Amino acid sequence: MRPTPGKTYKVVVWATGGVGRYAIRTAADRPNLELVGAWVHSATKDGQDIGSLAGIESLGITATRDIDALLGGEADCIMYAAPAGPRPKEALADFCRILAAGKNIVTTSLPGLVYEKGSLSERYLEPIREACRAGDSSIYSSGIEPGFGCDLFPIALLSMSHRVYSVRGIEITNYSQYPVEFDVRELFGFGQPLDYQGGLKRPGVLKWGWGAAVTMVADALGVELDEIRETCEFLPTPRRLETACGLIEAGTVGATYARCVGVVDGQEVITIEHVDRMADDLAPEWPTGRTGGTDGIWRVIIDGEPSFDGEFEVGYHDDESASDHGLLATGMRAVNAIPWVCEAPTGIVDALHLPLTSPLGALHPQRDGVPAF
Incomplete structure (x- = not known):
């Protein structure tokens, strides 16, 4: 291979x-x-x-x-x-x-x-x-997720574990500059009334998208899941927002918190969470990065022996777009x-059974070649 x-x-x-x-x-x-x-x-x-x-x-x-x-x-x-x-x-x-x-x-x-x-x-x-x-x-x-941030990244951390009690992979994103209309409005529900029942709120949608990644982590731990649960919450924006997909009116969905949860022995043990906002100050009580960041962050929290709280951030320089780098x-x-x-x-x-797919030929010590941006 x-x-x-x-x-x-x-x-x-x-x-x-x-x-x-x-x-x-x-x-x-x-x-x-x-x-x-x-x-x-x-x-x-x-x-x-x-x-x-x-x-x-x-x-x-x-x-x-x-x-x-x-x-x-x-x-x-x-x-x-x-x-x-x-x-x-x-x-x-x-x-x-x-x-x-x-x-x-x-x-x-x-x-x-x-x-x-x-x-x-x-x-x-x-x-x-x-x-x-x-x-x-x-x-x-x-x-980046699924495929790395909330599945392969946790699996790599788990290779240092003695005991594991629970695994949480969290994507934390500001979608205001993301230009894909279907994802933003229909799938995530941004700009929809708070009682919107489409997209992530439809039964089976979260499992269809992220259940495979939850199962990959479970298989890496050698356990069978009893079930996969889904939850999704909305919070409104208190003001009108201008975004890459148009206006998000005050009182409509401005932040979403979706969870796809693997259950073993009645306990929620493997969770993929997406905390998505249309403005950085929305839903301050929901998860953020370790230093309070709200965009371009993937955070993994493992409760076990040892415990881990690790994250990575894309587009972290001040002049970079987390959306583009993501x-x-x-x-x-x-x-x-x-x-x-x-x-x-x-x-x-799949990534669990492939070797690490290192970027052969990517190193450019002289900063030459074809730029991505």
Whole structure:
């Protein structure tokens, strides 16, 4: 399952939005990755140079809407960055078509696919497995969360444990500069009335998104979960807020606190929590970072012997955007795994069973190369 020394892996980027643009810039910068194409949904992007679409110099490779041409080409791996949350059936069809054509996939689009247990039904998973067998291919889903911050990061800390009583992984984010309308308004419920029952409030949605990550942590501890519980709270904003997705009116949802909880022996022992705000001063009683931060923070609290309270923050410099750096980190969890996934056994692979997917070729002592921003 180790990358072949000296091998260059040919990559197609599937969609050139926020994460896709970063994937193009990174693949163009890495000596072990070679861009050979990009799929685009928009007719206006069809035929454009993919470097220009990614905001860098021309790469001499044109984007296309011709799926057959891409799948009939020489790509080893598809970096799939098209949205899947609002279109799970369409994403499943894409996955199966790509895998059956013999192309491996790394993706940030489907959180419930980070692990084979806990989120997605067998009715959804089995066609993916069948396509992998047909194409002798593999698929890997990851991101900053789930995929690292509240699952792999806690698992790494747990490797120092004698006894463990509970594990909490907490994402703490300010979504005011996040431009994805579906996620902000429909999924998280920002700007909705406080009695909104869609998105995260719908039964099964939290488990669909984060149950796999909770189960991954449980499997790392060698325990079977009795059940996975879900809770979600809303708090209003007391004033009108201007955000990347438009106005959030006073009195509507301005902060959300969602929890996906693994239960063993009647105790809530493995929890993934998302504390999301549209302004830093909202919901001051809800979790923050260790020093009070409210954006770009992933915090892990382990009650045990020893106890741990650790966190990391993305975009921590004053002139950096936590939103931009978070999107970049999300994409890199997939892009950096490409060599390992291409060498992995056929089927669905996950972070618990892959080696650490270190960013081969990423070190630039002279600060040269293709910048992400």
